[in-house]
Amino acid sequence: MQYYTILPPPDLAPFVRCFWVLEHEVSSEKPYFHKTLADACAELVFHYKGTFDEIDRSGKTSPSFTAGLTGPTSLYRRFRISENFGIFGVYLYPFAVPAMFAIPATETVNEMPDLYSILGKMGSDLEEKMTLAENNQARIAIMCRFMRGCLQRNARPEPAAFSMISQIIQSNGLTSVTELAERNALSTRQFERKFKAFSGFSPKLFSRIIRFHAAMNSYGDQQKSLTEIAYEAGYYDQSHFIHDFKTFSGEHPGTYFSGNSEATEYRDV
Template identity: 65%
Template sequence: MKYFTISPSPALARYVRSFWVLEHEVSVGQPYIHRTMADGCAELIFHYKGRFDELLANDKTELSFNSGVHGQSQSFRRFLIREDFGIFGVYLYPFAVPVLFGIPSTEISNEMPDIVTFLGNTGAELEEKMMLAAGTSERVRVMSEFLENCLRKNQPSEPAVFSVINQIIQSNGIASVPELAASSFLSTRQFERKFKAFSGFSPKLFSRIIRFQSALNAYGDKEKSLTEIAYECGYYDQSHFIHDFKAFSGDHPRFYFSGRTEGTGYRDV
């Protein structure tokens, strides 16, 4: 399995956290199961090789898209593939969706629209270019040109709430939301409305998801106990940590950090 990230250009760094690539050769008779976790940030996804089935309830499956958007989410999803695959992703800051595409973040919360549903004919043209690209460098170029053009067309302003969202991400969800709200010089009602429009979630839920994501990043650190991880990530006690972790990942944290759960192979690379 091969997984790596690529930094965006300076022009995109305010809106794109990273580009990433995940490739894997699936062994015969051993399908790969990938699990996406709750995340406060949306992603553009392009499957340039192979195509996944989403595993639904009651043992049902549904063919996933070739290309699309994985909106910011508060739950996990599971996907299965029986062939070799390659994926190119664009990991966005939450406010990038309204800035780049003129769509409120709330419209894609917990949703996974395909790229044509999301962007129309523009999405179809982008998908074709990404699928025909000769390799990673060309995909980065195609995607960077597309996103930089979106910025030029939309000429984005940066509301004060952008800074608040960024600070919550940079603090791994531990920042005081009331204090950040006060610093935005907005009333509580205005702040919560703008925050949800640009992040997709309420400030409280968004902070919980970012805190959970910070806990995921402790994967592979064998020297820390679950209690230490919980406290370092801002949880007041282990019971709250376990509750959020199970809600956002589908796994008990003890099982997840054991390395035996599905879909963590890329973290071991």
């Protein structure tokens, strides 16, 4: 299995956190299972090789998209594939969706629309180019051109809103919402309304998911106990940590940090 990330060019860095690639040769005897966890940020995802099936809570499967948008989500999902695969992802700040596509962030929360559903023929053309691209460097170039064009056509500059969301991400969800509202000369209600319009979530839920990700970033550090991970991520006690981890991942943090989770296999390469 191969997994790696690439930083975006400076002009797109305010909207794109990174590009990423995941490739794997699947054994004919054992399918590959993948689990995605709650995430306050959105992603554009292109399966240029292989097609995954999504497994719902009852165990039923249905084909997932080959190219689409994963909106900000408070849910976890499971997928399965029995063939070799290659995936190219564009990890976006949540406000990139309304900025690039003029789609309110709230309309994409917990949704996974395919590219044609949100972009029409432009989405189909983009999917074809990404699938047929010679390599992942070519895919980066295609995506950069595409996103620059979208920003020129649709950009809704809201630097204050973008900054507020970025500050919560950079502080790992520990920024005070009240203080952030005051610094931007907004009432708490005004702040929450503007924040949700560009992030899809209330500031409180957004911060919880960001804090959850801060805890996940300790994966692989065998020297830390679950209690240490919880406190470093800003949880007041272990019970809150366990509660949020189960809510956003569907499993106990002990399972995740032991490496026995479908959500961590790609991180072990």
